[in-house]
Amino acid sequence: MRVSINWLKEFVDIPVTSAELADRLTLAGVAVDRIDKPSAGVTGVVTGRVVEVRPHPNADRLLIAAVDIGGEILQIVTGAANFKVGDVVPVAPVGATLAGDLAIRRAKFRGVESWGMMCAADELGIGDDHEGILILPSDTPVGVAAGPILGLDDEILELDLTPNRGDCLSVLGVAREVATLLGKPLKRRKPAFPELDLQAQRMVRVDIEDPRLCSRYVARVLVDVRVGPSPLWMQTRLFTAGVRPISNIVDVTNYVMLELGQPQHAFDYDAVHNAHVIVRRARPGETLVTLDGNERSLAPDMLLITDPRTVIGVAGVMGGLDSEVTADTRRVLLESACFNPVSIRRTSRALGLRSEASIRFEKGVDPEGCLKAADRALELMQIIGAGHAAAGAVDVYPDPYTPRTLIVRPERVEEILGLAVPAKTIRDILERLEFAPRETGGRFLVRVPSHRTDVFREIDLIEEVARIHGYHRIPDTLPFGVTVPGVRTKAQVLESRLRELLVACGLTEVITYTFTNRKVFDRLRLPGTSPLRRTVPLRNPLNEDQTEMRTLLYPSLLDVLARNYQRRNTNAALFEIGRVYHPRDNAPLPEEGLRLAAALMGRTPAGWRRKDEPLDFFFLKGVLESVAREIGLETLTFTAEQDEPSFHPGRTARLRAGEANLGIIGELHPEVLEAYDLPPGVVVTEIDLDLVLAVDKKTPTFVPLPRFPSVERDLALVIRKDIPAREVMALIRKAGGELLRELRLFDVYEGRQIREGYRNLGFSLVFRAEDRTLTDEEVGRYLEAIIRTLEDTYGAQLRA
Template identity: 40%
Template sequence: MLVPVSWLKAYTELDVPMDVFCERMVMSGSNIEAVEEKGAEFENVRIGRVLRVEPHPNADRLVVVYVDVGTDEPVQICTGAPNVVEGAFVPVALDGSRIPGPLHGQEKVEGGVVLKAGELRGVLSNGMLCDFSELGFADSVIPVKYRDGIWIIDGEYEPGSDLVKTLGLDETVIEFEITPNRPDCLSMVGMAREAAAVFGHRLRMPETDCVRVSDELSSDHIKISIENPELCRRYAGRVVKDVRIGASPWWLQHRLMSAGMRPINNIVDITNYVMLEYGQPIHAFDLRHIRGGEIRVSTAANGEKFTTLDGQERTMTGDMLMIRDAEGSIAIAGVMGGLDSEIRSDTSTILVESANFSGDSVRQTSKKLGLRTEASSRFEKGIDPNLAGQACDRVCHLIEQLGAGTVLSGTVDVYPSPRLPVPCDIRPERIARIIGIDLSEEEIESYLNALEMTTEHADGKLRVTPPTVRQDLTAEIDYVEEVARMHGYDRLPMTMPKSNVESLRTQRQMIRDEAKTVLAGQGVNEIQTYSFVSPKSVDRIGLAPEDPAKRFVQLLNPLGEDTSVMRTVLLPNMLDVFVRNTSRSVEAMRAYELGNTFLSEASAEASDSGLPCERESLCIAVFGEDESFFTLKGIIEQVLAVLGVGPLDFEAESRAAAYHPGRCARISCGGKLLGLMGQVNPAVQETYDLARPVYAAELSFEDVYCLVDLEKKYRPLPKYPAMKRDFALVVTEEVRVADIEREIRAQAGELLESVQLFDIYRGGQVPKGSKSIAFSLTYRAGDRTLKEAEVNEINERVLTALKQKHRAVLREM
């Protein structure tokens, strides 16, 4: 926000050098982006009076002007300005003068431009008549009538007067960065309130009283009603008659231009001036175009067409708040007025609107229409409804002051639920504990009182009541910050915390860290991908329309279609990472992601509350010449074994669309399904344009958490030797290894220490439709050395059971 210092001085004293002022404001929490000294690039620029204008003898588009600049003789200047006339007061830069520039067709030069006398088409020119841009004004603030000509200065001046000092062009403008939580500072009064508090001065509020009001009442000409009080908290209106449209005085124009706004006419300029002054947007309607003398605040009809001040016809939706008269819409609430009711040169009676609209409503309307204005940007951040009445009266005061109209008595003010200040109890000892310095209660009160807060003592606490403009103050910690910044952040000592804070990892953190350590040891790299994805991402892995993973949590305000929903599975992101790496000539890779997935309330797995459910998942994937289904299976077994999760069951699964129907398995433990693993379906692999097979697994880590056992169990080293037995069995292809292993454990009993599959063979020595699976069994007793006969008996029992149950035949090894 641009704040001219001269404007700021209208409300409070500024009796310190500018560098001190800026430093103190920054240390109190008001961040400054830039400071511009606007008069530094002027030298010997005067106000001149045009005595006569003559045609240029050698150029049709030039004239020769004789200007009185306070010297004995008039100064001869050649110019192409189309608006120069005799008797006009104009800015004159003489030979040797310096102006900010840039000159037409040239780039701006730091330090300004020094002018020299010279000839134009054979005629001597001893200077230049300046336009606004040559005097350093931005194109965006130059009045429309001066875009193509020199500046004609309104009023009477002494020829030869210094332009900068006479018109106050030696202005200092400070650009403040206003944070979203401080909409009260989006105004000159708001920044003056901050400055007054920091430097201990009094805040002078703008005058709002009207002295010469008409006996007529505003309520005789207009009636106001609010149909949606939740979207419009207050609507105040006041009528002004005998309006005289014209240019604003220079002091008003200059303040607007210094603050970054273009002057238009006296009525519009006053409404913009008060918006910058109070932070409260104002709108003025031509009363003759308000049909039925009635204002109604209500939502638009769905599909309603409305033409705004910029001449654009816009289509409204049913949730957009409108200002209506007896027959139709005349403005979009908080955004922009309508073309039909705008102020024109022949306007004689106006309605001054000062209202308070819901920030959420204005934001949604502004975004849907693609129409952002100064008013909408302020309403979006939130404005105190108590400002509406003050701002309305201030507009009327300025109209009276400038002689621009006759103000009618009274204000039509509809304010269903007035906003009241909300007190908060604070504890001085907590302030001391947080900011690290002991302040007396008197000091704390003085800082808060300086910010226009009232204080009183209650039950050993300090009860603070803020002004209603401070919507950001809702909790005790907010007042701690106010005290700290008023004391000065630079004055706070560097105090180390007094308490001993012991940081302990949660159970989940320990489990995650343990899993990540094991994965790193297996050569698996961690990746982290974006949680916002495209809804098409799950289509690429072939999920059916009814799959729960296609019931997304939708984002209300996405950056784009590619990030419009929250991910339900991790596999698509993992495959995207593999694609990115293979495009960079990476030929083998192991990766995992341990992250959150999100299920909508429509999913059966979502929480009972009806809210979206957030679940933690683990996706592991490998590709490369040496990688296989069993490589991935070994990684999973190792991770879960370290976490104490087991024994694991791997059962064939042929219905998972993302995986190869013959190379996919369900992973479960104790009957609880943990996830799926397998080779990525070749069709999916082709969709991602991956040359090598990818093996992937996705586990529900939420379910893993429930099974983890990290307790360290002590087991003494075995005193007695183990005995091993290896055998190979021929079974049909339908028999699962997991079923064989389960039967071995059941029959072998407590003496079985471990079972390990070490070979699977299919070939000429095995009947067609069968396979050979070889196991190594380790037996050990904790209290004795096992005898050969004892082990052979157990082994025989195991083989007999396998033959009976699975028709397994012992193969000669």
């Protein structure tokens, strides 16, 4: 919520600076995020009248204007064309500065000198319009500073309101807070304006079919309407509040909404059949083309504004296109109503429409303020010459507001706050907040005003006393009771460690949506019977591509890779730790699983003295082995997998730890790559972290540095290709006994020197004893035992 200081001053005197006011409001629970000065840096701007306009001799799109700034005529070259002789405009002569630290200097455009600039709204910091020069009212004095006229001296408070303080979504609501905090009276005035002999009650009929969803509906009528731009002062205030001006009628409704907190809507009176307004729930199959031009399907739980023929608006959210006010509108039906907050919130979310009006209705508006706001709107419309008001209003109020009555006990205030607040102070605070307290038997009987829709209990009133009296006055106390230190769960510890390790291995973490759609399963080539196709659907999806909860994690990473690849970022190594969701029979909530997924494509970055490497299966396998070793999962093995439809056969493996199937790693199937428009060789993995947590992991232990030297030997074997290297290594470790400390595969070779169906495996072996230095003869015996075992088991031969 953006609140103008100048606007606030129309409701309450403010003898303090904006900074001090912001501090006072923040301490009272109405947080001010920052103080914005939209026109900071704008200096030297004056008003001027255009006295001559002629075309530029050397440029078709430029004009030369002579502008009188109070006795001095400036020649200005401009590209704007929305002004004419006689218009009064803001002028920045040479030496002036504009928004964005733009300093005005003498310039020459196509051979013609320019001695200043006629300004648009955005150049003055009062809007975002740059389509043309800002035209001031014709009676604006010439040659005077433009700052006071345009409100350039204003400051804007940006509020961060809590959900319960809907009453502060207006200048009046904030002014109430300011008046209370500063001890100043709130300036009130009743709207006053002439009315025609026409009676609104004879011109409009209003029926409310469901009073629970619409507790009050006020309709007023404006005739002799002249639709056009609103005056500059009104546009400026709307700009500073973050609302774009549209036309005088619409601008007035927005102005009153910002001022009083009551949203309103203007209908073209002649577009409402028989001028009969019906407030009812939607019927099956009904639709409406809203003001944004989109056709909306309406559900039976949505509250609508209709006439006897058709729907003309979604209550509290947005009006219909067919009944909007246009340049041809001559009569306006003005709506000012109070709708059920829950109904508006549900409708707004279901339609994906969220507006300033719906936000206010969601938080609750003052039911007693509907007629006051309608009267204020008609007053403004007549002030700016937009039309004339018909007499009276149609006010349908089935269940008038009855003030809630609460009791406040001073002793209870002291008990809750730990601070003795005098009864006189409590009474004074409640009176300033318009709660009308009445003392009886040492207690206060309080009547809750209609604009405080958030106050229901005594504790709410105690909070009001605390924030106005000052939270800083409540004494500090030490907490009491049994406290325990917070600790992370095993899953949280694992997640944190995995992130550290994967980043250290060169991968980048991403966070993706947990939503997907059924098309993903077709792109992954999953059969129709796959249990992964059984998903949890979303009732209110963000869009058509996010309609289900995901059952796999890595497809989200493929989307990220595809977006990068399309933008010529062909090298990427990504990972995500997130959850997948599977429906459970006869259970309201799905089963959640914690997963780790990674996806790689391209090559590693090259550097000085470092060549680039392919981000392939073996790179990712090495990453997983390194990570497994660091977390104590030393039993991790890779088993060839041929039957995964999403993966390339022969280039895929299962990750296992004992009997636990932890996940999969491999290259994607060419058809999957084509579906995602990805290059060949993309590798992915997905691991079930819940199973990783369940697997017994070795606790890291520290051993002293060896006292005796080690002996290294290399072993080159020719062995059949169908024998996995991990089985060979397991056999070497078994035959090597306890003296074999390290074993590493350093070479795999297939070529002309090796016969068909065989390959060469090169191993590095490290032997070491803890109590002595090993001799060559002793190491040789162990090496011979290893070779005999390999020969007997696999028919392996030493390579010459």
